[in-house]
Amino acid sequence: MIDKDIGFVIKRINFRETSILASIYTMKFGKIQGLFKGFYTNKKEFSSSLDIFTLNEFVLYPRKSEIWLVSYAELIDGYDFLRRDIDKNSMAAMFARVVDKYTVLFYANPRVFYLLKYSLESLKSYSPERLIYIFMIKFLTICGFKPEFNLCIECHRPYADKMYFSVSSGGIICDKCRVLKKDAHSISPEASSAIEYIQRTGFPQVLRINLSKVCREEINFILRGFCKYHLHIDPFLNMSGKEYQA
Ligand SMILES: [Zn+2]
Structure with missing residues (x-):
């Protein structure tokens, strides 16, 4: 053949x-x-x-x-x-x-x-700092590692206003289940909806996403923890050991 x-x-x-x-x-x-x-x-x-x-x-x-x-x-x-x-x-x-x-x-x-x-094509006009989390969030979603953002990952109920992210569970934890998870970190609605937006929006529209520095830092923190815990890689460190900043 x-x-x-x-x-x-x-x-x-x-x-x-x-x-x-x-x-x-x-x-x-x-x-x-x-x-x-x-x-x-x-x-x-x-x-x-x-x-x-x-x-x-x-x-x-x-x-x-x-x-x-x-x-x-x-x-x-x-x-x-x-x-x-x-x-x-x-x-x-x-x-x-x-x-x-x-x-x-x-x-x-x-x-x-x-x-x-x-x-790869988007790196022509956009910075590595912008592409890193778009690429990683989309890759994790396509390959089924996706961080869960729709329901509480422990009790599977919709969460109310306060939410937390647990890297080890790989998703959002509600206020009630928070005590079960030592690594639960609070996450802002802005960061969680930004991740959801990246998960469901295609190129080139997704590149136009504009996030505050605080939100980018939050996403980087979650993503970095998630990749280190589940994939054993740190995509935020480049080959020469430089760290990409949010
Ligand atoms: Zn819960």
Whole structure:
């Protein structure tokens, strides 16, 4: 069987002397592992550099094993503007790392593909600080990790005016259930409705969201705690150890 697909390179390693093994997030197949045999021998079939987060067209050979042979790669978009800016480059690499780490092989989800595409493109005009929480909230929602904001996660009742967020439970806690959870932190209605808005609003409208600094700090606090607790990553630290500020 032979097929064509487009996809983002999300991880790559050199394989033997002349080849590359890469994780690719494709449109039709979801995440695949592709082997590019003879990549370093200047084969004319590989006109792409296969750099991280480049978008390419591939000819591939789907089969039962976990690694698929890829015989052709042509660059569609290299996102060169990201490579000239260390903060944006670092953020784009984080998107790729999160998608590689938290998606399974051969499970197609075009929403992940488009989230990656729109997030990378949006870094052209928007700051990494804005994209980080839009990307993470949307990724967590699409992949089913989503923080629950509609009902109290303990008693499943609608909450009244006061609400709390528990990172370990992964959602909102009402005033009554608050005593059950040591890590329950109060959360403002502004922050909770902003997260809900990001969950349900598509690109490019979602980029126009305008939040107060206090609200951004609150969201960052929740998101960072959630990612550290449930995903064991800190998306707010870039590769050089710099912290993204709210
Ligand atoms: Zn409750």
